[in-house]
Amino acid sequence: xxxxxxxxxxxxxxxxxxxxxxxxxxxxxxxxxxxxxxxxxxxxxxxxxxxxxxxxxxxxxxxxxxxxxxxxxxxxxxxxxxxxxxxxxxxxxxxxxxxxxxxxxxxxxxxxxxxxxxxxxxxxxxxxxxxxxxxxxxxxxxxxxxxxxxxxxxxxxxxxxxxxxxxxxxxxxxxxxxxxxxxxxxxxxx
Numbered sequence: 398x399x400x401x402x403x404x405x406x407x408x409x410x411x412x413x414x415x416x417x418x419x420x421x422x423x424x425x426x427x428x429x430x431x432x433x434x435x436x437x438x439x440x441x442x443x444x445x446x447x448x449x450x451x452x453x454x455x456x457x458x459x460x461x462x463x464x465x466x467x468x469x470x471x472x473x474x475x476x477x478x479x480x481x482x483x484x485x486x487x488x489x490x491x492x493x494x495x496x497x498x499x500x501x502x503x504x505x506x507x508x509x510x511x512x513x514x515x516x517x518x519x520x521x522x523x524x525x526x527x528x529x530x531x532x533x534x535x536x537x538x539x540x541x542x543x544x545x546x547x548x549x550x551x552x553x554x555x556x557x558x559x560x561x562x563x564x565x566x567x568x569x570x571x572x573x574x575x576x577x578x579x580x581x582x583x584x585x586x587x
Contacts, residue, residue: 399498400453409444411468427475430521430552432576435481440468442487448504450497458495460504464488464511474517474552481517486510488532501566507533515548523550525561 416438424434447461466487474481493506510530518524525548531538543565550559557574 398453401499401502402451403448404451405446405448407444407446409442412441412443414439414441414467424554428473429475429554430481430517431474432554435470435473437470437472440470442466442468442485450495450502450504452498454498456495456498458493458497458504460491460493460506462489462491464490466510472517477520479517481515481523483515485513487513507531507536507538509533521551521553523552524548525550 416436419434419436422434424432428434442465444464445461446464448459450458464487466485468483468485470483472479472481488508488510490508491504491506493504497503509532511527512530513525513527515523515525526545527548528545529543531541531543533539544563546561546563546565548559548561550557555576557572557576559572560569561572562569
């Protein structure tokens, strides 16, 4: 019966260090596993997140975090085998006050490195992995790698269906996305 209100702001910027020239600038029959042209290259990610969490019992938590690091995207996701790799590595620094009465949204305030990987396996099947390395020397889990989050997605041009397993919380879930609602043209079936 405890209420939770959140006021959050996020700003992120993807700075291109190197971008591959795109030969095909429009979607065609060969792009059956993606809703848009993939911008291959090497980028630098910078983001700032801040939030104020207010709870019905009068408690609150406030936090601001900065994240920065490289992102590499290779492949067009239009072939059937290992034609797409997306990997990013970010360092996160968090300043936090207060705690949440809920276990699921208590903000982790330790400095950490995050690795996030998504790889095409075969056809529309994409495998993903995400984990953290604790970089806070005052934290009892300093130097430890967190339990990972694993994803398996089926990606098509008009939709994607996915499932995940978070080994840290031992939770599972599914997701479904539909793309291109604003498309007003009529195209042949591929």
